[in-house]
Amino acid sequence: MKSLRLLTRRLVQWQRTFPSPASRTLLRQLYRQVYQQVAAQTQQAGRLVRIYLKPKAFLRLICQPRRLRKGASDRVQRPLLLLIAIVSLTSAIGYRFYNEPQLGTDRIAPQTLRAPASARVIDTKTTEMNRKAARVAAVPVLMIDQAANQDIYRSLQRLLERGDELREQAGAFPFIDTSVLSTATQQYLRQTEEWNWRIAIAAIDGVGVTPPVPAPPPVPPAEQNNGSTNASLQVAVIELQNYRRTASLEDFSALTDVILRARERYAATVADLAADKPEEAGFYDVSLLNLTDAEWQKTRATIRTSLEQMLSQGIAPGLPDKILETAIQNQLTDLSPASAPIATRLLMTVLKPNLVQDPVQTKLRAEQAAQAVENVVVEIERGEVIVQAGERITQEDFVLLDYFGLSRRRINWWGLFGFSSLIAAGVTLFWVVERRSHPGLRGRDYCLVLLLTLTAPLVVALNLPSMNLPAIGLLVGSFYGSALGITTVGLLSLILPIGMEVAWTNLLASAAAGLLGAGMAGQLRSREELAMLGGAVGLTQGVVYLVLSLMLSTATTTVWYVVLTTAAVQSLMGLSWSIIALGLSPYMERLFDLVTPIRLAELSNPNRPMLKRLASEAPGTFQHTLFVATLAEAAARALGCNVELVRAGTLYHDIGKMHDPLGFIENQMGGPNKHDEINNPWLSAAIIKKHVSEGLVMARRCRLPKAVQAFIPEHQGTMPISYFYHQALEQAKTDPTLQVDEADFRYSGPIPQSRETGIVMLADSCEAALRSLKDATPEDALAMVNRILRARWQDHQLIDSGLSRAEMGCIAEIFVQVWQQFNHQRIPYPKAALGSQGGSRE
Secondary structure (H helix, E strand, O other), X not given: OHHHHHHHHHHHHHHHHOOOHHHHXXXXXXXXXXXXXXXXXXXXXXXXXHHOOOHHHHHHXXXXXXHHOOHHHHHHHHHHHHHHHHXXXXXXXXXXXXXXXXXXXXXXXXXXXXXXXXXXXXXXXXXXXXXXXXXXXXXXXXXXXXXXXXXXXXXXXXXXXXHHHHHHHHOOOOOOOOOOOOHHHHHHHHHOOHHHHHHHHXXXXXOOOOOOOOOOOOOOHHHHHOHHHXXXXXXXXXXXXXXXXXXXXXXXXXXXXXXXXXXXXXXXXXXXHHOOOHHHHOOOOHHHHOOOHHHHHHHHHXXXXXXXXXXXXXOOOXXXXXXXXXXXXXXXXXXXXXXXXXXXXXXXXXXXXXXXXXXXXXXXXXHHHHHHOOOOEEEEOOOOEEEOOOOEOOHHHHHHHHHOOOOOEXXXXXXXXXXXXXXXXXXXXXXXXXXXXXXXXXXXXXXXXXXXXXXXXXXXXXXXXXXXXXXXXXXXXXXXXXXXXXXXXXXXXXXXXXHOOOOHXXXXXXXXXXXXXXXXXXXXXXXXXXXXXXXXXXXXXXXXXXXXXXXXXOOOOOOHHHHXXXXXXXXXXXXXXXXXXXXXXXXXXXXXXXXXXXXXXHHOOOOOHHHHHHHHHOHHHHHHHHHHHHHHHHHHHHHOOOHHHHHHHHHHOOHHHHHOHHHOHHHOOOOOOHHHHHOOHHHXXXXXXXXXXXXXXXXXXXXXXXXXXXXXXXXXXXXXXXXXHHHHHHXXXXXXXXXXXXXXXXXXXXXXXXXXXXXXXXXXXXHHHHHHOOOOOHHHHHHHHHHHHHHHHHOOOOOOOOOOXXXXXXXXXXXXXXXXXXXXXXXXXXXXXXHHHHHHHO
16 A cells, blocks of 8 residues: 555656646546556455546545544444443343343232242331331421520510510609508509599599699599499599598698609500500500509519520420410419519510421431331241232232242343333434534543443442432533533433432432533633532532422421431532542543543643753744644634644644754754755755654653644645755756655655644644745735645645635635734834933943
């Protein structure tokens, strides 16, 4: 095949040298003979028949290196990998179909089955269900909430202070010595209506004393018929008359003044009570003002004591008000009938539940209750009937049947076939998404995705608290893009519950976290951003688990703290899976030769040892590399290519020049040209070509990804080293013994195999020419760039790159725009200003 490529180059040279119609006819005949020769001696006759007489397609076939002609191997590898994926996933996830009992719970027994021996069998499933029920039904342990107690004490203090204010406004009670007027009479005189007070004064006037009040109005009929009021009035009149008989006129007049002031203050206080806010109106009424000072102080003390006792005993949430009121009344038996209702109202107002669940003790009690549940044991004697024919098999029956091997476990072929079909559909969907979003995956990439996928059933089999879908989503999303990551996590979430027993809350929480990780990982450009995403993944898993638990579980109203604790554990597990993914990603990138955006960004760091060495040993090459990277990045961004890969590949494409930096003109810094001293174009061309082979050696030594290594040979392709080739031709003219073979002055290739390497080839070819332009116009620069690009196209260097002829114009315009940005004009600095600045610095 090497000789065939050399022959092809000769044919291309002849076609350029002899463009006449006759020469084209001769070359077509030569092509036909080559076709026939290749078809007879190679295994690619089918492809050649389809090519017919198309020189470009023929050149593309025979010029590409053998390592890149992988169409036939791909046609064999891809179906094989798909088959391996289907078989392995079916085997790992579909375990239940391999050992499925035919006589399971709720099945109808086809015949009467008897115990072949006596046995005592533990029903683990029923035992675990009973223990789970015991955990849920365990009575929670409560503890006093001191914060609630403080709120209650503050509320009571505010109400008592309000009561003190009202009583102070109404004045002291009794307002005179009880030896003068009884407490009942003082209470009556202070709160009675105005006409009753006038009646009392008029009655006293009947004994010859003129009271300091106007004449009373007629007594209303209602008051006349009210026996209770009349009795109180009569008692008040009698006590006033008795005092009038024994006291002087001045003393009695002073008494009436005191009564009038007490009545005025009492009336004003009652008006303030009526004007209180609606939420405060129910706390107090006039009965508060009718208590003596001693009764009020006793009431205050009793309220505080009762409150402390009830809070120390605890008030549970949901306690009915009737029960609470009865408990309060039992605490207030020492109070008078007048003050007890006031105290009851105050305590009913301020008392709130002050018991909260103690999560540690409650969990301990739940575990103790679960451990107290004994194993459910099923006993049977030899010959006893386990289940009658036609009866439905219960859990107890199934335990015995399975213990004696009578459950008829075997492979469920139909279920296995259906599950395999489902797996095949999922693998096909993955392949379709891969072809659309991330085409060109290698065999090792499929193996990596398959291995990551197989870890999910392994984690389920190990009964870990959480599934590893977040780690799978983060890794697949960061390695191969969001579309493939979401597809992988979504398919696993759908298939796992079909083939294995998984908890729905755990599955959905892990799936939500995995989808978030897969959707965002492909957009990140640093490990730090990936670590922040891990925190978001963990939080998402915990929140989703909490929401699902509250929605699906009927026991969360009594054991909410357990759900909250488990949600926190789920959140930590999601974060842990993210940390594991973050820690494994660098090793997987190296082991499977992956080029993720994060790894490419790390490789593009100018502080990398190889790039620092390039900058110090070959500074001219390093500057050339930076300008080429700028050109290539701009073109890649405009054409929708992998910009990170283009930048990383460009930075390393000329590292091989470090083997002999002075052999390249950009590193000579105006010094003598090494090739002038050599004066041997063949040796000079070998030095130039060697930077490709040496670059590959250096790239392998520092373990660069193969996608980055590809830029080293492909950016040169099979281009001729024109300067030394023409120098050799000139020497051959003077020395006929010299034989000039163009192959000696061409790079070994391969030509660019991707759009990214093709763009770098064009940028590398145009860089030196653009740098040499000083006062050229953009039109001149564009014309020159188009000539270079046309030469590469006509030399068939881009035939495998995927770049189209129409894109050449776009690339040329972008290169010129970047050149203009670098070659912008500056205002000339005045010499006088330079002189003045120099003087000032001195």
